[in-house]
Amino acid sequence: MGRSVDPHLEVGAVTRRAYETGAPAPLFISLTGAAPGHRLLGAPAGLGDPRSGAAHARLAAHVGLPRDAGPRRIVEHLVAAMHADPVAPVEVATGPCKQNVRTGDDVDLELFPVPLLHQEDGGRYFGTYGLHVVRTPDGSWTSWSVARTTLRDRRTLVGPAMAQQHVGMIREAWRETGRHTLWAMVPGAPPAALAAAGMPLPAHVDEDGYVGALTGSPVEVVRTETNGLYVPANAEIVLEGYLSSDETAPEGPMGEYHGYAFPDGKKQPVFHVEAVTYRDDPILPVCAAGVPPEENHTIWGTMIAAAALDVLRAAGLPVTLAWCPYEAATCWLAVSVDRARRAELGLDRAGLIRSIADVLFASHAGWLVPKVIVVDDDIDVTDIGQVVWALATRCHPDTAPSRTPPASRWSPTSPPRRSAPPGAASRSRTACCRTPSAAPLPPSARRTPANCGSTCWRTGRTTATTPDVPCGAMPDQVGRDGAGGPARLTGRRRGSAPGRPGRPRGSRVPGVEAGARRPYAVDAVQN
Known part of the structure; x- marks a missing residue:
């Protein structure tokens, strides 16, 4: 996109529109307030127009298949790679991700055009489509995984590291030794690497070998500047540093992949950035989470x-x-x-x-x-x-x-x-x-x-639901101005619609007129 676009909400709005219409992935090359050459890519794995016969083209490209590959072929390809011999990565001396190097006090994450994607978000998210690289203290397991991070200041990020996630397991192993977790984050990783990082592989399985099995060739990696980890050499951007074992800071809320924004954030671990390397004219990829598909x-x-x-x-x-x-x-x-x-x-x-x-x-x-x-x-x-x-x-x-x-x-x-x-x-x-x-x-x-209800795992209760009551909020818990539940992400301004005080902020119920009684639907899967 040659016209100027503001990273503050406009990038998110255009990206969401690309998801909704099956448009090509928008590459933003002129960004308000951004340093010259810095770019953003929206909807990197969004669906294309189904009438093209290649709706899954971007997804297929991530895993090394032709653009006309369909869902069944893609899934079978992923399963086959799980049973192929891992192809170990190959270390190279340098790569495009080393074209620019900043360390110590020269690190400034504000250099990048980090967007505010939703008006409900509690901050600007640097990591929405990048992978974390962490390694156990004994070096026996290196994990590549995907998780979000929000920009806290020029040298720190904040994001989840849940105990059930591999990054959380490795963080706990480091904490038991009394040390912080050596860490790197790679926004703009090679597509197959990002796909592998999103695969729920078993613990103690290195995703870098799965990338090679998926594509048929080893992924090239380079050593980081500061902490001895290895990252994809062809990445757009690499952040290096450590994941604190004890420091936390507020994070969120963030527009979630269910299509809702919860009213409050919570404290999450802090990621300290001690070096950043990046290509000339780097591209920061963006996933604007929300109503499917993204x-x-x-x-x-x-x-x-x-x-x-x-x-x-x-x-x-x-x-x-x-x-x-x-x-x-x-x-x-x-x-x-x-x-x-x-x-x-x-x-x-x-x-x-x-x-x-x-x-x-x-x-x-x-x-x-x-x-x-x-x-x-x-x-x-x-x-x-x-x-x-x-x-x-x-x-x-x-x-x-x-x-x-x-x-x-x-x-x-x-x-x-x-x-x-x-x-x-x-x-x-x-x-x-x-x-x-x-x-x-x-x-x-x-x-x-239409109107099949659902069972909420958060409460363990099987009840009828209304279209505007999200998972985790029972109908009797949703009060005025959205009390008790998250707001649906619609791209509209926050606030309840006139005449509908019982709806969550930002929510909408298609096909229900103001003042009409909402029909409840019985859960079709209940015991």
Whole structure:
């Protein structure tokens, strides 16, 4: 984009518009207040126009496939790479990321055009599409992972390092030694490296070897200037320093990948930057999180689907494909089952659901997705229309098997499991949408009902929901001006609409007139 664009909200608005319309990824080359040559790239893995026949072109390019590759081919390619021999990275003396080097007092993160992406955000986010590089104190495990970071000042960032995440596990290992975590962050990493960093691989597996297996060639890395870590040589920008073991600072709120902005942030660990290296005319990539589809769904959701498919197949289950429908904001995993193989294995519907739940919810991928929908293989799980049709017509609360495992099934140990949120009895649901005795109509005759409710894992309560009450907020908890729940990200100015005092700030409910009574929808997956 040659015209001047302001990093303050305008970049975020244009990027969101690119997601919504399937437009090409916008490259912002003229930024208000930015140093000459500094650029931003929006929607780096957004979907293209579906009429082009290459809607997943950017995602396919990330993993080394042709631009016309579809979801099934991409997922199978990711799974195949998980079983290929790792291709170790190759160290090189220097690379484009070393064209400019600043250390010590010369470090100034304000040099970069760090955008404010949402008006609800609590700050400007430097890291929305970059990877963290951390290594255990004994050097046995190097993790590349994706997590956000907000700009605190010219030499520090703030962001989450959850105990269940690999960066949090390694931070804890360093803290036990009484030292800070050696750390680097790479905004503008090679696409395959970013994709690998978003894959929920098991702990103690180095993502840099998976990048080589994914692309068929080793990734070139260079040694950092200050702390001995290795980062992709072809990166746009590299930050080096340490992740504090004890210092925290306020972070957020931030527009989230579910499509909501929570009202408050919280304290998170501080990242200290002691050196920054970057290309000439560097590009800082931007993910403007929100209503799907954006990179949290196209990259992360696809990687979760591949990891889930692999763990289910490894258990010998008759699964043909797993997919996180982008429209469900990485909150659904749709799994298709080979009916003939299921019969051969002697699995009835209840046994199938129990087996899938036991395997999936004990895995890292299963921790990340709260709802699983199981369908027969006559349903294309990459087609959201078919999935919704199956859920609406084949799943009944009184007859369809549903298993809700204890939320405490997951912890950071191997295999990874998650502890329950306070007051929650359960978090995940598995629904079996069996094929009815009547043959389905041809696709042209299928009709899908609207308004299917959902179960909230934060509260562990299964209730009907309204379209404007987000996960984690029960209808009776949402008071005036959004009290008790997050606001929906819509790009509108904050504040309640006239005549609708009970709605969260910034939220909207399509198709419901002012003063109209909202119909409640019964959860189609409840026990």
